[in-house]
Amino acid sequence: MVRVIPMPWGEAAATVVSHPGKPWLTLLHTLATDRSLWSGQVVELAQHFNLLLIDMRGHGDSAAAEPPYSIGGLSDDVVTIWDALEIPASSVAGLSIGGMIALSLAAEHPDRVNAMIAGGCRAQTSDQFRAMWSARRALLTEGGLSAVIDATIPTWFPPESLDANPALPKxxxxxxxxxxxxGYIGATQALEELDLSDRLPAISAPCLLLVGDKDGPHPGEMAKMKEQIAHSDLTTITGAGHLPNLDQPGQFMAAIMPFLIENGAGNGE
Structure with a gap:
């Protein structure tokens, strides 16, 4: 069921798959994708969980707030949607900026997060990271979204993944x-100002960190995060880039399902 939730900045679009008695799992997408990122995982996850798939502001079918955005503001959006749908607590899984939002939720709202999965993300910005987003916004200004597409896809997937799955780039x-x-400008500005490093020790929920072994600097970044989060494990997905649920879906599900089934019920049933 598609739900439209009033927000201070417009309307947020979400898909809800619910069955009485199941705990909740909220799925958060990456920059410049939408809730359909998770379409390959919905059927299996829905066997165990009520699912909430949210389009971030300015992405997919959600309205765009005026930039800039912040990770804190984007995590507040999730809480607003939980409140509107009367979801007392949920597990959260997010990739890239979705993972950063999941980390923020777990740190700031420990009573609302049963367990969390964060993939392909980092806790703190860097000069190189800021410069990358500034360059991407310049591409957007000069060449539109087609230029962003051409620059983004090769950084998200290793060549062998694109060769093995020709439909993936489309x-x-x-x-x-x-x-x-x-939405793109606002989210990249949020990434430029990212700093969750001081909040990671506050995370008390069970945490699974995931990273593709071909995801640029993220394996090292996530290894550092594991040292700061008390109840965390780090899983590396072989042959995966930035979106392991797309290019290595079997490994991805094999990693997350046991963790979610063991830790995902919490107090949200």
Whole structure:
């Protein structure tokens, strides 16, 4: 069921898959994708959980707030949607900026997060990270979303993944193409100002960190995060880039399902 939730900045779009008696799992997508990022995992996850798939502001079918955005503001959006849908607590899984939002939720709202999964993310920005987003916004200004698509896909997937799955670039390009200019700018500005490092020790929920072994600097970044989060494990997915649920879906599900089934019920049943 598609739900439209009033927000201070417009309307948020979400898909809800619910069955009485099951605990909740909230799924958060990456920059420049949308809730359909998780379509390959919905059927299996729905056997065990009520699912909430949210389009971040300015992405997919959600309205775009005026930039800048912040990770804290984006995590507050999730809480607003939980409140509107009367979800007392949920597990959370997010990739890239979705993972950073999941980390923020677990640190700031420990009573609302049963367990969390964060993939392909970091806790703190760097000069190189800031420069990358500034360059991407310049590409957007000069060449539109098509230029962003051309720059993004090769950084998200190793060449062998693209060769093995020729339909993958088209699917990802369609998601990027639905992203609003304001949404892309706002989210990249949130990433430029990212600093969750002091909040990681406050996370008390069980935490699974995931990273593809071909995901640029993220294996090292996530190894550092594991040292700061008390109840955390780190799983590396062989052959995966930035979106392991797309290019290595079997390994991805094999990693997350035991963790979620063991830790995901919490107090949200």
């Amino acid at each position: 699917r990802v390009a369609e998601m990027i193409g639905k992203t609003s200019t304001a």
